[in-house]
Amino acid sequence: MLKIYEENNLEHISLENDFIKVxxxxxxxxxxxxxxxxxxxxxxxxxxxxxxxxxKKAYHGAPFQNYDVSGFDECFPTVExxxxxxxxxxxxxxxxxxxxxxxxxxxxxxxDETLIRTAKGINWDYSFSKKVHxxxxxxxxxxxxxxxxxxPLPYIxxxxxxxxxxxxxxxxxxxxxxxxxxxxxxxxxxGKKGDVIEWPLMDSVNDYxxxxxxxxxxxxxxxxxxxxxxxxxxxxxxxxxxxxxxxxDSNLISFLGLWICYGGWPENSSNKHFTIAxxxxxxxxxxxxxxxxxxxxxxxxxxxxxxxxMEFIIVNES
Numbered sequence: 391m392l393k394i395y396e397e398n399n400l401e402h403i404s405l406e407n408d409f410i411k412v413x414x415x416x417x418x419x420x421x422x423x424x425x426x427x428x429x430x431x432x433x434x435x436x437x438x439x440x441x442x443x444x445x446k447k448a449y450h451g452a453p454f455q456n457y458d459v460s461g462f463d464e465c466f467p468t469v470e471x472x473x474x475x476x477x478x479x480x481x482x483x484x485x486x487x488x489x490x491x492x493x494x495x496x497x498x499x500x501x502d503e504t505l506i507r508t509a510k511g512i513n514w515d516y517s518f519s520k521k522v523h524x525x526x527x528x529x530x531x532x533x534x535x536x537x538x539x540x541x542p543l544p545y546i547x548x549x550x551x552x553x554x555x556x557x558x559x560x561x562x563x564x565x566x567x568x569x570x571x572x573x574x575x576x577x578x579x580x581g582k583k584g585d586v587i588e589w590p591l592m593d594s595v596n597d598y599x600x601x602x603x604x605x606x607x608x609x610x611x612x613x614x615x616x617x618x619x620x621x622x623x624x625x626x627x628x629x630x631x632x633x634x635x636x637x638x639d640s641n642l643i644s645f646l647g648l649w650i651c652y653g654g655w656p657e658n659s660s661n662k663h664f665t666i667a668x669x670x671x672x673x674x675x676x677x678x679x680x681x682x683x684x685x686x687x688x689x690x691x692x693x694x695x696x697x698x699x700m701e702f703i704i705v706n707e708s
Contacts, residue, residue: 392503400445403497405505409527410704418445420495420507420520422462422551425529427704430630436460436552436665448492450512451485455656459663460552463491466518466535467511467545468678469671477541482513484678487550490518515539516690529702537690544687546678548647548671549700553625553634555666559601562624562633563589563614567646570612571674576654577608587612602652604664609654613674614646621646623668624705631707638670642698647671670700 393404403414406428413424423445425434438444438458445458471486485492490509497507508519515538522531537543570592572585580593590599592610617640624635647669653662672688673681681687690696 392499392505398444403505405503405522405524407524407526410524410529412522412524412529414505414507415445416497416507417494418447419463419491419493420497420509421445421460421491423460425462425551425634425702427630427632427706429704429706430632432554432627432630432632434553434625434627434634435462436554436663439661439663441661447494450489450492452492454487454491462549462551463487464518464520465546465548465550466490467514467516467543467547469546469548469550469676470678470680472677472679474544474679474682488546491550514543516543527704531700531702533698533700534695535690535697536695537692540692542692543690544678544682545690546671546673546676546681546687547643548669548676549636550667550669551636551702552649552665552667555601555625555664556627556629557601557603558628560626560628561590561599561601561666561668562626563599563646563648564617564619564621564623566617566619566621567614570614570648572610572612573675574611575609576657577610580608580610586615598650598652601666604653604662606652607654607662609649609651611647611649611676613648613671616644616674617646621670623648625666625668633705633707635703635705636668636670637701637703639699643670643672643700645671645674647676 411426415421438460465488468484473483495507495509504523506521517536519534570589572581592598621640622637626633649667651663
């Protein structure tokens with residue numbers, strides 16, 4: 391069942407079946423604000439973290455941290471703000487968390503209640519589309535990105551689902567992931583950018599797969615090494631014995647980013663966040679400029695298309 395309605399002066403689109411209900415805000419980056427397990431009522435997505443606990447429209451180039459910092463956004467063609475030089479010599483700047491989260495998306499609905507949402511690039515002519523539908527306990531996303539320029543488009547894509555966690559919840563990663571590449575941490579004792587650290591004993595003492603209380607006070611951003619097997623990553627919520635699982639094909643998307651925030655960020659705010667993000671990504675860093683320097687970004691040739699799929703799956707244990 392698909393429904394379109396207005397709430398708090400924003401258009402909402404909900405899509406649901408007997409297992410799952412999802413809700414999107416097309417005017418705010420196509421953000422998904424709810425991913426509800428209908429058996430338990432759990433919303434696996436983090437609610438707004440700003441003082442007003444609501445959503446407001448951003449402008450291109452706005453700092454991501456200044457807005458709701460919640461739900462599921464798409465990051466493209468970078469995650470970290472940076473400036474690159476194109477093959478034809480133009481300097482192009484891309485903002486914090488990319489271009490897509492801060493702009494309205496267009497959408498259309500097919501006869502079988504598949505929702506297709508599209509956004510266009512700014513200062514680069516590309517289109518980014520998501521076709522989403524429900525299959526019982528699965529939420530399926532088919533991506534299509536097309537470069538309409540006459541020169542190659544380098545890019546990083548990362549899914550950015552911030553998840554709602556509680557003390558005692560658990561993170562499970564595919565068995566192939568035994569080590570992680572550190573990108574940033576609030577605790578310098580854990581290491582420096584580029585260090586290879588163990589998963590889940592990331593500081594050699596604490597098991598970061600077991601979610602502690604918020605006063606643990608640490609945050610880490612890291613990436614898997616290049617993956618070769620089909621990938622899954624899971625948040626298991628112990629209260630109702632339910633899990634949120636992300637699945638994707640490592641032949642198309644070769645890395646998993648992991649954002650762990652156990653009360654350790656934002657650094658200069660008393661309003662610390664308590665969340666994790668399991669982030670399929672096509673590079674092992676957040677900066678497109680850094681990925682280009684290391685020949686590690688995606689590349690779309692002129693007028694080329696690229697496609698991939700990701701699935702969110704609800705698993706109930708009882």
